[in-house]
Amino acid sequence: MSKKNPEYDFKWCPGCGDFGVKRALEMAVQQRNVELEMPMANTVVVAGIGCSGNIVHLYDGEQPFGLHGIHGRSLPISFGVKMANPDLNVVVVSGDGDFLSIGGEHIAPMAQRNLNVTAVVMDNGVYGLTKGQSSPTTDLGVITPTTPFGKLENSLNPLELYLTLGVSFVASGFSSKIKELTNLINQGMKHPGFSVVHVQSPCTTYNDTYDLLKGNAKKGIDATVHDVPESHDPSSKQAAYNLLQEEGIPLGVIYQRDESDPLDQRFNVMREKANARDLDRQIAAFQI
Amino acid sequence: MRNTDFVVRFAGEGGGGLVTSAELLAQVTSQVGYHVKTFVTFPSQIMGGPTFAQARISTSPVLSYGDQLDVLVALDREAYNTHQSEVRDGGVIIYNAEDFQLEEDEKSFGMRIDELAKSTGNPRAANMVMLGAIAYLVNMPEHYLPEYVTKRFSRGRPGDEEIIKGNIMALSLGAEEAKKSGFSLGALEDPTPPSGEQLLIKGNDALAIGAIAAGLDVFVGYPISPATTVLVYMERNLTGPGKFVYQASSEIESINAILGAGFAGKKSMTSTAGPGLSLMSEGIGLAWMAEIPTVIIDVQRGGPATGLPTKVEQSDLLVAIHPAHGDVSIPVIAVGTVEECFTGAALALNWAERYQGPVIILSDHGLSEQAQNIPKPDLSKVIVENRKVYTGNNGYERYDGVDVSPMPVPGGPGAYIANGSEHDPIGDTTHLPNRHVDMTHRRFNKLDLLKDDNYERENQDESIAIMTWGGSKGPTREAYDIMMGENQKIGWYYTMQLNPLPPQLLEELKSKELVLIPELNYLGQFAMLLRAKGVNAESITQYTGTPFKVGDLVTRIKDRIASHKKGLVNV
Numbered sequence: 001m002s003k004k005n006p007e008y009d010f011k012w013c014p015g016c017g018d019f020g021v022k023r024a025l026e027m028a029v030q031q032r033n034v035e036l037e038m039p040m041a042n043t044v045v046v047a048g049i050g051c052s053g054n055i056v057h058l059y060d061g062e063q064p065f066g067l068h069g070i071h072g073r074s075l076p077i078s079f080g081v082k083m084a085n086p087d088l089n090v091v092v093v094s095g096d097g098d099f100l101s102i103g104g105e106h107i108a109p110m111a112q113r114n115l116n117v118t119a120v121v122m123d124n125g126v127y128g129l130t131k132g133q134s135s136p137t138t139d140l141g142v143i144t145p146t147t148p149f150g151k152l153e154n155s156l157n158p159l160e161l162y163l164t165l166g167v168s169f170v171a172s173g174f175s176s177k178i179k180e181l182t183n184l185i186n187q188g189m190k191h192p193g194f195s196v197v198h199v200q201s202p203c204t205t206y207n208d209t210y211d212l213l214k215g216n217a218k219k220g221i222d223a224t225v226h227d228v229p230e231s232h233d234p235s236s237k238q239a240a241y242n243l244l245q246e247e248g249i250p251l252g253v254i255y256q257r258d259e260s261d262p263l264d265q266r267f268n269v270m271r272e273k274a275n276a277r278d279l280d281r282q283i284a285a286f287q288i
Numbered sequence: 289m290r291n292t293d294f295v296v297r298f299a300g301e302g303g304g305g306l307v308t309s310a311e312l313l314a315q316v317t318s319q320v321g322y323h324v325k326t327f328v329t330f331p332s333q334i335m336g337g338p339t340f341a342q343a344r345i346s347t348s349p350v351l352s353y354g355d356q357l358d359v360l361v362a363l364d365r366e367a368y369n370t371h372q373s374e375v376r377d378g379g380v381i382i383y384n385a386e387d388f389q390l391e392e393d394e395k396s397f398g399m400r401i402d403e404l405a406k407s408t409g410n411p412r413a414a415n416m417v418m419l420g421a422i423a424y425l426v427n428m429p430e431h432y433l434p435e436y437v438t439k440r441f442s443r444g445r446p447g448d449e450e451i452i453k454g455n456i457m458a459l460s461l462g463a464e465e466a467k468k469s470g471f472s473l474g475a476l477e478d479p480t481p482p483s484g485e486q487l488l489i490k491g492n493d494a495l496a497i498g499a500i501a502a503g504l505d506v507f508v509g510y511p512i513s514p515a516t517t518v519l520v521y522m523e524r525n526l527t528g529p530g531k532f533v534y535q536a537s538s539e540i541e542s543i544n545a546i547l548g549a550g551f552a553g554k555k556s557m558t559s560t561a562g563p564g565l566s567l568m569s570e571g572i573g574l575a576w577m578a579e580i581p582t583v584i585i586d587v588q589r590g591g592p593a594t595g596l597p598t599k600v601e602q603s604d605l606l607v608a609i610h611p612a613h614g615d616v617s618i619p620v621i622a623v624g625t626v627e628e629c630f631t632g633a634a635l636a637l638n639w640a641e642r643y644q645g646p647v648i649i650l651s652d653h654g655l656s657e658q659a660q661n662i663p664k665p666d667l668s669k670v671i672v673e674n675r676k677v678y679t680g681n682n683g684y685e686r687y688d689g690v691d692v693s694p695m696p697v698p699g700g701p702g703a704y705i706a707n708g709s710e711h712d713p714i715g716d717t718t719h720l721p722n723r724h725v726d727m728t729h730r731r732f733n734k735l736d737l738l739k740d741d742n743y744e745r746e747n748q749d750e751s752i753a754i755m756t757w758g759g760s761k762g763p764t765r766e767a768y769d770i771m772m773g774e775n776q777k778i779g780w781y782y783t784m785q786l787n788p789l790p791p792q793l794l795e796e797l798k799s800k801e802l803v804l805i806p807e808l809n810y811l812g813q814f815a816m817l818l819r820a821k822g823v824n825a826e827s828i829t830q831y832t833g834t835p836f837k838v839g840d841l842v843t844r845i846k847d848r849i850a851s852h853k854k855g856l857v858n859v
Contacts, residue, residue, distance in 0.1 A: 005714070005716050007712045007716060007720060007723070008712070008716040008717060008718060009718065009719060010717060040703070041699055041700060041701065041703055042698075044552070046548070054717075056705050057705065057716050057717060062682075063682070063703045064703060065696070065698040065703045065704070065705075066703075066704070066705035066706065066715070067548070067551055067705070067706045067707075068705055068706070068707045068708060068715075068717070069547075069574055069578070070544075070571065070573075070574050070708050073540065073544040073570075073571065073574075076536075076540065076541040076543075076544035077544045077545070077547065077548040078548060079541070079544075079545045079548060080508065080545035080546055080547065080548025080549040080551075080552070081548040081549065081551060081552045081698070082548075083506070083532045083534070083545070083549065084505065084506050084548065084549035084552035084553065084554040084556070085552045085553065085554070085698065087699065088552065088698055088699060105537070105538070106537070106541065108537075109536075109537040109541065267532065271527060276527035276528065277525060277527070278528075279497070279500055279501060279667060280667070282500070282525050283487065283497060283664065283665065283667075286487040286488060286489040286493070287485060287486070287487055287664065288315075288485075288486045288487065288488050288661060
């Protein structure tokens with residue numbers, strides 16, 4: 001839509017990882033629509049504030065519904081959308097600042113509820129839109145405009161956090177590996193419960209980590225990312241923790257709970273058991 | 289002359305059955321056709337702490353909680369010390385003789401309440417002992433209470449008979465003690481039963497039922513005094529296909545969840561109090577900006593920050609109209625009676641659907657806990673409005689024009705981006721100056737849809753008028769009626785619709801020499817707003833955490849009018 005919209009004046013920087021994430025999201029939703037014979041109108045993309053959230057405006061081809069809300073609150077908004085209409089496919093697009101810093105408080109409740117939405121988190125280790133300040137995933141000691149003498153906080157390990165908070169599907173992707181990422185997002189959307197696809201999505205302007213992630217033989221840099229080994233058992237939380245203790249960033253499905261009943265299902269089961277009273281009976285209970 | 293009105297207060301440590309006793313008295317008397325209103329106040333803690341609960345019983349509709357007490361039941365010395373000055377001349381104090389002793393005086397008698405209860409074999413019958421004594425003092429026909437007890441405890445359970453027997457014995461033990469004391473309040477007028485079926489219901493329950501009657505689909509809330517019971521009611525009763533109710537992890541989650549549900553096509557609501565409203569600020573701005581229907585109930589309490597969680601104040605009006613940063617003017621409906629809790633909640637949902645944005649209901653602690661008899665609402669007369677839904681093709685411009693436009697629903701046609709950033713007609717972010725101007729106009733224009741001319745007015749030819757708002761309606765009306773009985777020249781105005789105000793009402797108010805606004809806050813918030821609109825409004829304020837007393841209002845209104853007139857003469 002926005003390619004043809006001269007009024008929309010936002011641009012991602014050349015080489016931004018978010019381009020790849022956008023492509024992967026578009027393809028994953030497309031695949032899902034074909035596989036499940038769903039119309040595009042069945043998907044709602046709830047966007048946070050930051051560079052990442054602009055995916056909703058830059059989306060190519062047939063448009064899903066979008067809600068571009070306020071900073072840090074895309075999860076609670078998605079909660080309302082999904083539970084208002086559990087038939088919708090609800091995807092959250094967010095960044096490391098939006099999701100893990102200001103919005104961090106919302107991850108645990110959604111995990112405990114096993115809300116059936118998919119969060120695609122674009123991690124560039126920096127606040128891009130406000131020009132390069134440190135984020136929860138910025139490394140200790142890094143100099144940024146708000147840490148002029150080096151960052152004082154250790155960097156967060158988001159994948160460990162998700163496991164610990166009880167997220168029932170945790171995947172790790174890389175914006176440059178679009179095909180694999182498409183597959184991860186698709187699996188996340190199919191997972192019956194709360195799924196987080198955490199994506200390394202470099203910021204070419206403020207935190208260019210491409211060399212670090214992919215490796216650069218000329219500069220003598222080894223790649224940080226590596227595929228999750230085939231021997232990994234994603235249904236084992238212990239195996240997932242062990243995997244995350246190894247060097248580098250594993251790409252693939254880190255953890256997927258076997259028996260995962262989502263909130264909408266739990267809610268329906270509970271409601272069927274509940275002894276409901278219609279409004280006339282409710283009012284009669286107050287009758288003098 | 290027979291008594292037509294009496295007020296009984298139970299005071300002591302919270303958790304001692306005080307609230308139950310006041311509510312029982314209200315139930316018993318409302319069942320035989322009296323009008324009733326209860327009032328409860330307690331500290332913000334689980335159990336204990338100084339609490340009181342009272343019931344006012346009358347042969348005519350009850351407007352206020354009652355300025356003076358006819359009977360005080362003081363369960364401990366602190367309660368006696370705190371409340372005894374409020375007992376009227378000729379009133380009676382029953383004190384708990386197991387807890388403390390008083391010197392002989394002409395008002396009080398001691399009763400060993402727990403001991404008497406234990407002697408019936410049911411130590412939990414203490415409130416029956418108290419009620420028995422009160423019934424004797426006010427000369428209630430002897431059969432009311434035993435009949436009520438028999439009906440209430442005939443539940444078809446083993447042991448019912450035992451409980452009934454014990455309770456009736458407790459009632460007569462209390463009555464005997466009262467008789468021995470020699471006190472009596474004189475003969476009681478028979479009830480004049482209100483016509484039509486009645487409910488005995490509290491404000492928060494009436495809010496919940498009003499919302500359900502207007503088609504509420506989704507409710508998400510977070511526990512906070514004094515709004516919690518709305519959430520509790522919804523958890524139990526908002527049921528059926530497509531309905532969803534949930535306890536959120538914070539008010540920030542609540543507001544964002546209900547606006548998500550509103551976006552998804554549902555009628556949604558939350559309830560909170562001041563601190564929660566503060567946390568919801570940004571989300572309310574998003575609902576205004578992205579044009580999403582949703583309703584927020586603010587059951588006001590006292591003070592900023594944690595303030596007075598369980599006291600009565602009306603100090604959230606300014607923040608309700610302007611809860612968010614930037615240019616917003618949130619529609620506000622302030623309910624003033626338990627009946628208005630029902631109608632106001634339904635109206636709020638209709639307003640949200642009609643103008644497609646957030647609506648705030650202001651209630652207060654007094655209304656939330658107060659049980660009152662109201663006519664049973666006729667559900668067939670509840671007006672239910674639904675938003676205009678877009679049914680065309682894709683390629684729709686959701687935010688086109690300056691008027692409210694059909695809203696696409698996810699799953700259906702017209703996919704768009706509901707955007708909290710300034711946006712163009714399809715919902716894409718834009719910073720063009722003209723767009724911001726046009727979209728700001730669009731958002732404010734839609735408020736015209738809410739300018740229903742619904743308001744009360746009496747003696748509109750008078751140049752001085754009273755206009756209160758919210759829960760101060762009852763005491764102010766009672767004060768007004770007293771002054772009308774004295775042939776004072778004052779007009780009466782009232783509306784639930786504080787923003788936007790009914791246009792005709794505003795015009796009338798502007799033509800007045802003086803409009804007096806009784807309101808429970810320090811700033812005189814409603815008077816400030818009216819003055820900004822060109823009304824010569826002056827507030828009569830109180831910020832004690834307690835409701836207005838009618839007698840105080842009469843004095844203060846008369847004083848204010850007198851000094852106004854004096855000022856005019858001097859000029």
